[in-house]
Amino acid sequence: MLNLAPLMLEKVGIIVIVAFLLAQMRSFRQVIQNKHSTNEKVMLILLFGTFGIISNYTGIEVHHHTIGRAEWLSEMNQESALANTRVMGIVIGGLLGGPAVGIGAGLIAGIHRYTLGGFTALSCALSTILAGIVAGYFGKKRKQKGKQVTPAFAVIMGMVLEAVQMLIILVTAKPFSHAWELVQLIGFPMIFGNGLGTLLFMLIIQIMKRDEERARANQTNQAFLIADQTLPYFRQGLTIHSCKEISEIMLELTNADAVAITDDQQVLAHVGAASDHHVPKTKPETGLTRKVLDSGKISIARTKQEISCIHSQCPLEAAIVLPLKVKKKIYGTLKMYYTEPDKLDKVQQELAEGLANLFSTQLELAEAERQTKLLKDAEIKALQAQIHPHFLFNSINTISALCRTDADKARKLLLELSSFFRGNLQGARQMLIPLEKELANVKAYLSIEQTRFPNKYTIDFQIEPELEKVLIPPFILQPLVENAIHYGFPRSKSQGQITVTIFSKKNLLQIIVADNGKGIPEGQIEVLGNQVVDSKKGNGTAIFNISERLKGIYNGQASLTLKSKVNRGATITISIPLDSKGVFDQDVEGLYIG
Template sequence: MWDLLAQMLSRMTLIITIAFLITRLRTFRQMIYRDLDLKDSFVMILLFGLFGVIGNYTAIVVDPEAHVISNIWNPALQMDNAIADTRNIGIIIGGLVGGPLVGLGSALIAGGHRFIMGGFISDATLITSLIGGILAGLFGRKLRKFGLIRPLPMFLSGLLILIIQILLIPLFASEHSTALHLISYTGIPIVVINSIGIWICAIVFNSVIQDEENTRANQTATALSIANQTLSLFRQGLNESSATKAAKIIQQLTNVDDVAITRGIRELAHTGGTSGQSEMKYRELVFKTGKMESAYFSEFEFIIFPLIVKEKTIGTLTFYFNHPFHVTSVDREMAEGLSNLFSSQLELGEVERYNHLLQDAEVKALHAQIHPHFLFNALNIIVALCRRNPLLARQLLIHLSTYLRNNLRGLTDRLVRVEKELENVHAYFALENARFPDKFELTIEMASDLNQALIPPFVLQPLVENAIIHGELKDLGGIGKIHVEIEQQEAELHLTVTDNGVGVSPERLADLGQRVVHSTKNGSGSALFNIKERLTALFSQDATFRMESKQGQGTIIFITLPIQF
């Protein structure tokens, strides 16, 4: 037994080396972070199935009397022989990482190959391989709720599955007593080596992913720092002064070698000197199409992003890399995120200048809806998640950018498409849900052809916000539910927002939407009053605003307005 254990240990080092090489694959890293579709599952099945096949080929041949008779690569077996292998490392890791479909698929490949190799327990090993793959997939589905890859839970899950497989082999083998005698010798080495292999592979996967998460966290923190330092610059507009200072800040805080900023195609700032004709050609293309372009030359690589204000490209942002082979996907993602943030900051500057000239009281009232404490809380939760969950932090940063941009655009737009208002609802809800996980549930019911219908901005999002805050949904003890329904009835568009919150007293219900009231506890009702006043100003008597509520049962708000496309 000790001789077998030592020989299997030497084979396991090859499997661990292969596991490390797998983590170098960009496709594998991307699939780890998302739910697998059929294409991803097929790739994972092939990957871990071949992993298991290598475990078959590096196995050690033993006879029914438990004697080691070969320790070389074995394309086939005699009918009275069996093998001690590391096949199950690939199968179980595949199931734990990819779920039941990947576990079963990997088991079909590796177990099928083991069946073809022959031996007197080949049929039993195929069956137990399939059982192990399915069990690993089911365990993996549970483990993903608590994290991506954690070595200890994966080790314990693998150990349990391996013990079950070993105990089942005599049951499924045609020669029960011979199989039982064989596993009394090979069972412990197989369980020990395979479980240790699973544990080490999980450590390898986890360490690589942790490194990438730390990199993403650092990039997210850098992006936030840049955004904070450039906000006051771009609020002044896109000019030579703001562009020069912003370009220097970006260059100092990132891995970018040089930065250039243009208004139109005219260069306002370039930390590396003057751009050549090659960049100018690509900038013209970006300016016309509003889409990112990149080019690679022997000396450097550059990526050009559009700067967009109110869906119109007003300039470009160029990142230069002197060592193209060192440019990572994280660098590219951060560059794209910065261009989006700068576009939002420029749009904020455009709106502020417009407000300063227009002095429109209605616009100022809407601007006041972006509460400072909401922005403070949103930024706090993003910063807190930068290291703990950088992927979620990045998503929330995108939601915050979407929320701010839509709010700023709404300051100047009389009407917006329903899909834009719902985009704002989703962005706000995602940020609130991150602050209070598993406290709220949002459902939206709408026919897809109503996406392009036009409604006033800041209608649905403030109602969802009111439901969460004044409906006290986070304190219900259960799940706070908000249901938004949008439907067309002849020439009218009906908007309904329902919650299961604490409700409103009859006395207060009579005032809400009719006037602003003074209250230190329940809010002043200014958002509801503002919505009703704007509906009246835009549609006169063709629009209606109505509320129904019962204390302890929730509130329903009905809005009717003429349908427009």
């Protein structure tokens, strides 16, 4: 028994080494880890059946009390038996692949064992098949319960089924005296040897799975990190600036030696190796890029010839070029270059493919956002260009009447009217204007209105110094003043008071328009600014439009609030970020792809 133990450990070592070598093969890892289809189950049957056959051929022939030499066994004496690790492979196959794999591998190894002969041939064949059936059953049950096949569970199964084999030999092998002598000699070495081998085999598989999971987790985290850092630039579309920033981020966070991005016409960015001749604003240097732009399919090159750069001294020797698509249309390419072909491994390839899909999605979202903003911009400009016809006609009538009584006054009003219209036209073409221009437009409007209604109201401007150059959207102040005049004092006999207060607070520009007019009913306050409200004198369009414009332009960073009490006036407050430059960068050029 003691002489057999070292030899059994040697045989276990052979199987474990084979398992370790297989674990380095990607195809083996995929078969072990995936949910098993019919083809994969066939592969597992052949794989673990082969383990059983190798165990048979490398087993130790035992003739009565004599232990044979370690050699390749192709046939046996009819009075001999075989000490080996056959059950170990069958048990592991059944636990991992289920009943079909266990039975299939057990049949292959069991039938092969039977053909070798020996007085335990039938016993070993039957026990091998039984081991496959039992291991497959318990492996399936354990998975159905949501439990993993742990190394400890596998060891227990392997040792128990090896002990069952010893019992089957005692029951079926003849003569019994020889069977008993054999079990005494090989029982404990085979039970514990197979248990140790099963433990080592399962640990190798467990480490393999853990490494795969860790690699996938790292790859996913890396992809998310790249996506998170590049998202602000993709929202700007494919511009030279954004593509350079994206390429530098990818160069830092991947194993690539150079990263480039093109649109469908030219190189937008190339950072890293070969940047001396892969220059932005030029046509792509490589035939590989042109091939991807034409076909819309991923291309991989592992030689300089496949890259086909026109510069003979180009250091790039491997590349993966991926199409960037928006709604199935090719918008450009993402390219990852390597100075050594070995760097372009499967992990880098999968990462690049995942990033290309992610980047294409981000470009689609940027394009959708651009279209939305263009539509909103068109709506805003249409609203800005609207001028109330009655205001125009009333102004002309007022000026016409003054021409007879006060020509100088008429001339002054005509200039104010001209200034007002000029401000409207300029505002309709601009997203932002200085506060001083908006105030000039308001004052031009007030000059005409106060001429028509000289004693109806007074207006007081309280402007914090040095705010005149602050940029604000046009037509957010004049409509509020107009509303205060027309709806705050419709038939009031006393003179109304309007106060316009503008100041800065906590990096916000505060614009407050307050009046002491008739106020707004409580029921209307809740909906004004959120929807159009029908009424006898209007529908709340001005406040609603201003609110919508602020939301669209400042992405939720600006606000409009309304407070009022009936017969005590109304106060409207607009808060705008003072540092609004970043909000408009993407509107100016960033959202245009290409």
